[in-house]
Amino acid sequence: MRLKIVVIQIVLLVLHACATVPLTGRQQLSLVANPEIITMATQQYQQVLKEGKLSDNQEQTQMVKRVGTRIKGAVEQYMTGAGLSSQLEGFNWEFNLIQDDKTANAWCMPGGKVAFYTGILPVCKDENGVAVVMGHEVAHAIANHGRERMSQGLIENGLLSSLSAAIGQNPTMTSQIFMQAIGAGAGIGMLKFSREQESEADHIGLIFLAKAGYDPNEAPKFWDRMVAVSKTAAPPEFLSTHPSDQSRITALKGWIPEAMKYYKK
Ligand SMILES: [Zn+2]
Secondary structure (H helix, E strand, O other): OHHHHHHHHHHHHHHHOEEEOOOOOOEEEOOOOHHHHHHHHHHHHHHHHHHOOEOOOHHHHHHHHHHHHHHHHHHHHHHHHOOOHHHHOOOOOEEEEEOOOOOOOEEEEOOOEEEEEHHHHHHHOOHHHHHHHHHHHHHHHHOOHHHHHHHHHHHHOOOOOOHHHHHHHOHHHHHHHHHHHOOOOOOOOOOOOOHHHHHHHHHHHHHHHHHOOOOOOHHHHHHHHHHHHHOOOOOOHHHHHOOOOHHHHHHHHHHHHHHHOOOOO
């Protein structure tokens, strides 16, 4: 009997707790409010910046900030045009380049907190390559993939409530779910998203980078370079969460005509 009630609660909850991903229209689970996640993510981000060392290469730092700012502009323009600007509530964008040549990695936490590590710049090759990675990572945040993961984690652990209520019920478990959801557990900021979320971020990211004035045709070339470095002795950390293979590249190429409609020179 009790199980039946719980099942009914879950069904009702899931029905009421859905969000729609911008651009793709996919329905996703959303149990947690963005501002709650963003507050926690911001604390994690400050921690990363405190423990890491920012690059003192002004040229590269400015490039990362410039690409980030242009993509942020494209995102805001798109979301405003689509009547979705409320979804950016609580976002406080930041783009930083961390000095770490051995780490070929980049990520964006919920709320628009972006970190690039200097080790990924050779794979990016140039500013357009940085935009490919930036577009993809920002797309994860705009599509609320961390929130989706966190909502799934709460359900799997039987915490069927808002984040603050879940913290009240079981603070340790809730914080673990959060750390896993934004990837702050192992290898800070790195999150292993599902294949579906990865593909969605490729798709959305391509449109944002085109809208920001970067050439979407460069995206498959970046992933080609990722495939090439994956065969080296020390494959980049980015690869452990971003499997780079031919099917990924083929899918990306399929979205280029759509992205070209947004491409402004
Ligand atoms: Zn990704």
